[in-house]
Amino acid sequence: MPRGAFRRCLPALYFAFLTGPTPEQRMSGTQAPDTHPGESARGTGCVRGKQTSIRVQDCGRGEGARAASRELRRKRAQEHPRQSWALPQPYPAPQPLALHPETQPCPACRSPPPGRLLLRPALPGHPFLLPIMAVYRLCVTTGPYLRAGTLDNISVTLVGTCGESPKQRLDRMGRDFAPGSVQKYKVRCSAELGELLLLRVHKERYAFFRKDSWYCSRICVTQPDGTVSHFPCYQWIEGYCTVELRPGTARTICQDSLPLLLDHRTRELRARQECYRWKIYAPGFPRMVDVNSFQEMESDKKFALTKTTTCVDQGDSSGNRYLPGFPMKIDIPSLMYMEPNIRYSATKTISLLFNAIPASLGMKLRGLLDRKGSWKKLDDMQNIFWCHKTFTTKYVTEHWCEDHFFGYQYLNGVNPVMLHCISSLPSKLPVTNDMVAPLLGQDTCLQTELERGNIFLADYWILAEAPTHCLNGRPQYVAAPLCLLWLSPQGALVPLAIQLSQTPGPDSPIFLPTDSEWDWLLAKTWVRNSEFLVHENNTHFLCTHLLCEAFAMATLRQLPLCHPIYKLLLPHTRYTLQVNTIARATLLNPEGLVDQVTSIGRQGLIYLMSTGLAHFTYTNFCLPDSLRARGVLAIPNYHYRDDGLKIWVAIESFVSEIVGYYYPSDASVQQDSELQAWVGEIFAQAFLGRESSGFPSRLCTPGEMVKFLTAIIFNCSAQHAAVNSGQHDFGAWMPNAPSSMRQPPPQTKGTTTLKTYLDTLPEVNISCNNLLLFWLVSQEPKDQRPLGTYPDEHFTEEAPRQSIAAFQSRLAQISRDIQERNQGLALPYTYLDPPLIENSVSI
Secondary structure, three states, X not given: OOHHHHXXXXXXXXXXXXXXXXXXXXXXXXXXXXXXXXXXXXXXXEEOOEEOEEEEOOOOOHHHHHHHHHHHHHHHHHHOOOOOOOOOOOOOOOOOOOOOHHHOOOOOOOOOOOOOOOOOOOOOOOOOOOOOOEEEEEEEEEOOOOOOOOOOEEEEEEEEOOEEOOOEEOOOOOOOOOOOOEEEEEEEEOOOOOOEEEEEEEEEOXXXXXXXXXXXXXXXXXXXXXXEEEEEEEEEEOOOEEEEEOOOOOOOHHHOOOHHHHHHHHHHHHHHHHHOOEEOOOOOOOOEEOHHHHHHOOOOOOOOOOOOOOOOOOOOHHHEEEOOOOOOEEEHHHHHOOOOOOOOOHHHHHXXXXXXXXHHHHHHHOOHHHOOOOOOOHHHHHHOOOOOOOHHHHHHHHHOOOHHHHHHHHHHOOOOOOOEEOOOOOOOOOOOHHHHHHHHOOOOOHHHHHHHOOEEEEEOHHHOOOOOOEEOOEEOEOOOOEEEEEEOOOOOEEEEEEEOOOOOEOOEOEEOOOOOHHHHHHHHHHHHHHHHHHHHHHHHHHHHHHHHHHHHHHHHHHOOOOOHHHHHHHHHHOOHHHHHHHHHHHOOOOOOHHHHHOOOHHHHHHHHHHHHHHOOOHHHHOXXXXXXXXXXXXXXXXXXXXXXXXXXHHHHHHHHHHHHHHOOOXXXXXXXXXXXXXXXXXXXXXOOOOHHHOOXXXXXXXXXXXXXXXXXXXXXXXXXXXXXXXXXXXXXXXXXXXXXXXXXXXXXOOOOOHHHHHHHOOOHHHHHHHHHHHHHHHOOOOOOOEOOXXXXXXXXXXXXXXXXXXXXXXXXXXXXXXXXXXXXOOOOOOOOOHHHOEOOOOO
16 A cells, blocks of 8 residues: 555544454444545545445444434434534544534444444544545446547546535546446545536546547436436547536426526537537538538537547548549548547448448459440349349349339339329320220220329429439430329239320320330339439438438537437437438549439439429428328338338327427427427528428427427438338349439330340449449448437436337337238338337438
């Protein structure tokens, strides 16, 4: 033991020697914390991680005395809950203590009264050894992630309604704060602090070690009266800083009245608004995170949502370059410097690289990524991903050219939101009954089927003015087709007619199933190309990725950690900002993958998304409203609709319970200024303040709040799974989802052959680059959290925890129903099976 530490402990050791129990009596002793001579009751009592303690025997006053002691302890706790036994500073010379009769030591043995430890002078002339009244026990949990531990010094300060504890370092024998560890400490105070309001976590330098990151999961504090307070953290703490945590009980701003807590909310949001700043990527785009803002944040901030590494401008062309094995340029700087609380974990990053590099290098070594020119025959396309085949990819390869499978994909493919039921034909699609009579049969006609609600239209009007692009030095082409479909009496959805432009005329023939095989197949392939462009750019990237990024940004900027809606939404924003930054660095950047594989290129993508957002409405955003507006509630075998509605109802029930618990009235919603700022920022930044969108700019009732939150959670989880997870399944056979077309749409019938068909499809290297993208985005990297999985316990109250358990139970039943139904399907629909749905947009 160091000499200084021994000197501090000497009076206590001598006191223990004089008053200590006999060996046979030590089992019933009570422990008192130690203090340093001449100090108030503060500090850990630790010397280089070693805990010291004093045990005092109750001198065997007998069972009756112990029972009386327990009763007296209960009585004293009721009468004097805040009484302090700490003496004032500076300490006077040792004097006999004049105590209340109930608090006098036992007359027979001079042991302390029940519930108190009374220490008297150890030796004449030595400082008085102070009593300690309040001991707070801390349980600190470090996250189980790679490099989650720290070697820095960690200290805490407890702040309560009756005072503030001294800053106290947390130190034990051995290593503290190792990854996945749960360690216990004590904080000693001269008096009880009352209700705990804040817990300050101080992270400071230790010796000569360089600063590192620490992932603190949570800290549990057991108060002297046995009350347990949970302080959720679940964030990376970088550099040397102080993080202020509030108890896990969720509170709106209306429920906080103390200036200390109101100031805490304000400072927290100000710090996050400085860290997470909006950026305009392109006119008409939803606003997105500006990764350059991370470089301006200093490490010693009061809140740990900061980043100190210098970042190069996101648009800096010097950082946009090719990497070996990758076919496109990558904006490297924007990927290297990501705020720690939104970036991929090490596990997810490694998993993503292991998915990407072998597949890319494999194609590179086989020469597929550099091979230009047309495919020699269709069967050669089966060898692109010969080792990554699934049941669905094989099914698609066998049935892709069949009309019933063409119609099936409008219901259960990767873009199941295009169909609209129509009661009359639009003037721009002049289909006559004679054209479709051979398919409809003699018992019905086109007008009858329109009146019965069996005719549906897929309109790709948005592509009519889309700019085109050059690939491999050759111009590419785009069509804006109209596809008419019929729901047959057998329940199959089949195509009736296809027009490849929005303007009818002699140069825009209407293709029919009765045309030649290659003419009809080419017309359907043009529709599948249009389907690819609309799906990838609008249905997938715009309506899930970019909008969910805006939801995540508004949540981080406008809601503090203690807000119930922050706690509700945070799991559904996990990794969204990171994956979108990756997409902008690899797909949307100049000469990125979009420029390398699509017929419209980056400029066409910007056009499609800005146009799509200008026409996107709140009705489109809410699944039940969208299905009703499109008139598709009665189509049989629409598994996306059936599974999606079940999940919507489960989410709605869960959200309704959470909202009802924290917002009991309309006034509680209207008076929550943080909530109103949150929804207002979403309206302004995601939907650019467009009133015609129908999105709310203010919430007035709990019902409006439930609908809005349900739609957000559904689109961040289930909707993204529905439009993302099947991309490799339905796109691995390239003719089913071509990313570009090398010949213009045919203007006459009877000219298509196998050769002209192959010459219209993308070239070999374009096809392989696109399939590589499909493979990557369909493989969710490790570190997954399925829908309804909340390992981070942000809610600590019993009511929301029960709501979470009920939500998980509903999802489990939905999963069982889906798996039972799929057993009877020729092609199972699994994309909305809850265990396969990620909680957030993370790939």
